[in-house]
Amino acid sequence: MPGRHTELAQFLRSRRERLAPADFGLPAGPRRRTPGLRREEVAQLAGVGVTWYTWLEQGREITASAQVLGAVAQTLRLDPGERSHLFTLAGVFDNAAPCEAVPLPRAVLATMEAVRPFPAYVVNGRFDLLAHNPEAEEILGGFAGVPPARLNIMWLAFVERTLDGRMVEFDEESARHVALFRASMADHPDHPAWKRLRDDLLAASPMFREYWERYDVGRPMVRHKTFLHPRAGRISVETASFTINGGPPLARLVVYSPADESSEAAMHALVLTPDAASVAPA
Known part of the structure; x- marks a missing residue:
């Protein structure tokens, strides 16, 4: 199987060959032996060295900066998916890529409504709370008074301490x-939003700072959790996490399903209103 550099080379070549010289004000010319633009033309238009x-x-093992790759992507007229693929193959993080520019698919919001009274919410890789149903807000401790920019699971847990005493x-x-x-941050080390959240958490929470300095890393998996809700009582749940296609990057739908019959009965006690799932500002 071809390696990453070979895949990158083949991808660039395919994107270059699909472009019409006339779209760039270049003559087609009888001497063109390959379709699309020439390599030197792409380099000149992108402002990078021909060599x-x-x-x-x-497919040589050379390095590329995000700025240079961005210029190449613009010249080759890559769409967002193609641009992301280019940066992935090059092993470079795209600092210019928006984090939550893509709205949540309506099917995800409908799913959060359909699973009620099971708590369900959507987070991205940074744990920003992008959407939730009413039961999720109930079990996570409520968000009243929390600024929209701070609707983040990490911030709620370590600074607002909404889960302290409940979980x-x-x-x-x-x-x-x-x-x-x-x-997750290892893939976004220089992104301003990630660094700002990390620095704010370090400054505001000694507990977060203690755990951060352990340098532990993890990955999402099915978990068993127990909550003590002030109205519904003890609720034991198992978590399920689903990647969302066509939504914000790294977005996941998280659903808490009851671990036993008493927990399921307690979840029904969480139901407050028949309102649809609510979307939190990103």
Whole structure:
């Protein structure tokens, strides 16, 4: 199987060859032996060295900055999916890519409504709370008074402390969330939003700072959690996480299903209103 550099070379070549010279004000000319633009034309239009771009298309192991790759992507007129693929193959994080520019599919909102009274919510890789149903707000401790920009699971847990006293395994789960956050941030080390959240958490929460300094990393998996709800009582749940296609990058739908019959009965006590799932501002 071809390696990453070979895949990158083949991808660039395919995108270059689909472009019409006339779209760039270039003559087609009788001497063109290949379809699309020439390598030197792409390099000139992108403002990069001809030799460097040639090596890139030859699959050589060379490095590229996000700025240079962005110029190449613009020249090749890549759509968002193609641009993301380019950066992935190059092993470079795209700082210019928006985090939540894509809205949630309506089917996801409908799913959160359909699973009620099971709590369900959507987070991205940074744990920003993008949407939730009423039962999720109930079991997570409520968000009244929390600024929209702070609707983040990490912020709610470590600064607002909405889960402290509600989740039986609070310390264990908090440490695990920091490990998940660290693993996710490894793909976004220079993104301003990620760095700002990390720095704010370090400044506001000694507990977060303690866990962060452990350098643990984790990955999403099925978990068993127990909540002590002030009205519904003890609720034991199993978590399920589903990747959302066609939504914001790294978005996941998380559903809490009851672990036993008494927990299922307690979940029905969480139902407050028949309102549809609500979307939290990103």
